[in-house]
Amino acid sequence: VSLNAYLTLAALMFVIGLFGVLTRRNAIGILLGIELMLNAVNINLVAFARFHGDLLGLIFTRSRWPTSRWGWRSSS
């Protein structure tokens, strides 16, 4: 299974979540759409971590905090 397969899956899930956020009328429905989008992003991060051999994606998924600019790599 290639990286692109995972990224396409995550992209589809993200746009489904976006559709939910745009169309739902109450707050809980919008929240569920946002959850879908967040999980799609997490799949992307873990997939990149796996295919680059870099722990940063796993930590980012764990904490969802913008740390990527620190440029720390576990493999080097």
Next chain:
Amino acid sequence: VTLEAVGFWVVAAVLLASSLAVVLTPNLFHAVLYLAAVLVATAVVFLLLGSPFLFAVQLLLYAVGVMTIVVFAIMLTERLIGERIVQTSRHLLNGAVVAAAVFVGVAGFLIRAPRLVPHPAAAADATPAIGRALVGPFAVTLELLGLLLVVALLGALYFARTDE
């Protein structure tokens, strides 16, 4: 066709079908249950990507913790207002057009991206390394995360306050 490929396509189908059900079903309670299915399927995707630690965290925190809270919130709210909450949607066409446009934009990047093979070094269990990194190079990040949780807690208190 390897076992990983079969697992991936099965999980992908379940994931996308459940995601569509979350945003389309009119019953709010069913939508939350479908979201639970989405979260479990996401955990299986993490497992396929060789990350058993995130698989466990996803199941514990999301599929159990967050789901319990959301279900409780819905049941208590329905009890308070005394009627079933019905999910309604609006601007279905506009939403579909915007979502499709975003996907086409992302797919344009994906088509041009180079093909990568899985990194061999990432196959080992990364849990100790994640733990060390969280108290080492990412200690400040971890503290900021705690601060964020406190802010969220204060926000919840603010919303739950009684009117004086």
